[in-house]
Amino acid sequence: MTVFPDILRRPDFVSVRVDEKTYVLEANSDITWSGPGVDVEAQISANGLHIALDASAPIKTITLRWRGSFPAGARFLGDAWERGYGDLEWRGMVAERPLPWYFLATNGTQSAGYGVDTGANSLCNWRVDDGGITLQLHVGCGDSGVQLGGRHLEVATVRQLESEASAFETARAFCRMLCPSPLLPSQPVYGGNDWYYAYGNNSRDSILRDSALISELSPGGDNLPFMVIDDGWQGCRAPENGGPWDISSARFGDMDDVASQMQQLGVRPGLWFRPLLTTANVPDSWRFGRRGGQRHLGGMTLDPSVPEALEFVAEDMRRFREWGFQLVKHDFSMMDIFGKWGFDMGTNPTGNNGWHFADRTRTSAEIIKDFFGTLRKAAGPDVMLIGCNTIGHLGAGLFELQRTGDDTSGYEWERTRKMGINTLAFRMSQHDTFFAVDADCVGLTTHVPWELNRQWLDVLARSGTPLFVSADPKALGAEQKQAMREAFAVAAKPQPTAEPLDWLDTTSPTRWKMGDEIKTYTWSQ
Template identity: 45%
Template sequence: MREPSAVFVQSGDDLITATRRDATWSAAGVDVSWLDGPIEVTADTVTRVALRWSYPLPADALILGDAWERSYGDLQWRHQQPERLLPWYFLIHDPATGRTTGLGVEVQPNAFAAWTVDTHGATLWLDLRNGGGPTNLGGRTLRAATVRLFDDAGTPWLTLEAAVATMSSRLPARPEPAPVVGANNWYYAYGENFDEKAVLTDAATIVELADGHPIKPFSVVDDGWYPGGIASGGPWDQGIPGVFDDLAGTAASIRALGARPGLWFRPLLVRSSSPHARPGPHDKPGRALDPSYPEVLDLVRADLTRFKDWGFELVKHDFSTYDVFGAFGPAMGSRLTESGWQLHDPSRTTAEIVLAFYREIRDAAQDVVLIGCNTVGHLAAGLVDVQRTGDDTSGRDWERTRKMGVNTLAFRLPQHGRFFTVDADCVPCTPQTPWELNERFLDLIARSGTALFLSIDPSARTERIDRALSAGIRLALDGGDAGGIEPTDWLVNTTPTEWRSGGGTIHYDWSQPWGAQEEKAQPVS
């Protein structure tokens, strides 16, 4: 791989061109070393580093990138757009030659890394900040990221699969995971008007529809089981009095019905002010916990231990990116968060702190199946079992399921089995959404072999719907189509309708009779 043609550093307000000596570029007290892939940064304080590679870009090239955390229906191949930020990796497809190549960084870097691509080359932007200010490295050398080159593997799809494998090649080998299939009550209950009886109905339903399959499905108690209201934060030591009085008993009852119990929580938010909250911008001041405090990691570890002791076999941890940065992915952009604040420990980059937080959860969870939601996929790779790769689908508005669910499955499916098990989010079965469209989404996810969760409103069940649900659940529990699936029109369609499966092609029509409409506001989980 060629060395950079230029390097820029920022420790104060301005980005300064660095001067090269051998394999090191220096400016403003910051040294950047290029080690044929690994990038090391030595400094007292540092904000950003940028590395530039110069090479011509085909005029009609199509370019694909990833997302900071979940995608939001926005992943797509686009023509040249120099200001477009491409988190973690990018591919360039040349229609004239049919070749696809690209660059990216290995998973679990110590910087938030993104690319920009223009007519004359590509630039890697390494955000080395702590919160919204500089990191005080104190003269230490930080392995910021390791760059990898992706050569053409025959098709754009095969090249993306090879790229993902390359970026995750240093992770420990993943054991062959059992299919992750189950019930989740969010998209019909939305955190309200449900109790232990409803949870046990969900568990009985998913077991009934699995129809004796030897792999047991999960039944997940999503947001709304604890005092305080939806997404209001911990402590996570009890359920709502009179509704969930005995969470250990609830887990045991789910297990007695033949399902594996799961639980949702928001680890970095508390319901009342905490001395360990971060000072940065947030709509809940004083309540978003700062994961650079050892006391916060101790608290999270205690939560995981409690959930295990209650008997839950799956834990979904949510909202942590929002609680650290004060924004969801689309609002993070190139700045990530507002300037002028730092985390409690300013000697580590935000990426280092987030990685330590994920590692603490992984270590505390032991053999509990972990789902990361609103977690940073490139940092969480290897540290969660399942990753919600897209924003919420919907039990109220089909258009949101089409936009979010189909898009993330199509463009992040190559991450499945390499970074983690991909979760494109739940398949709703509700009276408010058209079953004929949800059924197609169910069929696609089941064939993909990715995680399949279903939100089944008991009032929506019919004999016909039950037959379709059971067929999809059993296909997913079998691992999906043996040969895998692949979108064949993804170069020109953000929600592909043509998919190669089992040696043939399947067409999915995602459109409602009146076409796409503006999506409605949805509760987030």
């Protein structure tokens, strides 16, 4: 017997927002609702509830409402617009709480999932209250209405799952339902990244030293470790960390030579970049109109709806591939598009100032997906992609890895606990169902207590997720090297997906089930 509201049915209420006006639509059939210059369709099939839009009016949002009630004591967990910020948790009902993309509900014995398929053509947000469920579909172009020009828009496919399995098992099954075609690494991903000890103060010499260390501590075999060169390698980093990406710092020299030397040392070379920010002299038409074409903190933000700007980005990605890099981490895209971090997006990710992309005929989600697809195509099949500050729900199927939380730290353990452990636990349901989940690095430095970092290293290695270590040479003694060697030996092989056993009760789970073993960690001194 179901105890949760059913939404795979005709919505009880449909409205749209045109400019600054909201219109309640009238039902004119079992599946369509109409208003001035707009028709919304909600068609039920075996695969879910398909939402579609035909409009001559510039539509910003579609809102669907289903009446219903949740069982007493139900608790809820939502996803995030992009990364988590230590704020993912099970909570009681909070009517104003934004629940981007999907949410889960549980009463302790039964659980349910409500969401939209990955790759939707809208930015989707749920809310729950004591009267039912609301789904808001942001179909605008930026913060302006989309101008479809007679084009039929498939907006999203709504899904629902109910289960008597545990909340964690239900979450895994639901994410698998939402993403039928994930793109996954062929082998477990592990290795090094220099950010959390170098923080941009890097060089060819430091990277080759790190590469030699990572290679030395890896278990050998055919699954070689990665060494990722993070921010700092580019030639025009100051005053902000943008491009152009065709020139490197004098500290690095020729990047194809750097990549070749890294491979000779026994690692697979990886590279970081911020694709949409550049100091290159680009045409005004490529510049993001949301900022009026003005320079953004020392760089120009590219508009990803402009085909020539996308080709400019694609050239960078192809160049990285030609240099010999086998993994590319692309970063800051949602900040560069929306001008804010995910924790500031609330129920309206696009803001309230009327901005729009140059191409007003496509939704924000369509433009972002095209941008992600351009990166994927340019990378080719042999270069792995990590999305950071990107929308996982739109990148699933295009990226092998996704950074699912904000930065951990090589300075503050509390930041690692807040960001890293939280996202590892609460987005573990997306691991190997959307992509491989990267909960971020172990910042192995003298600033962070080794006893805490040792446990963070261990839980990542055993979790089945990617493991990256930022190892400051000054912090490495025999004990640290041996712990890294053991962690890499585990992480290099497929592991069962770890389950946070106490995630219903804390934002930083301490009890983890790893295969047949249960381990308890201590995240405070």
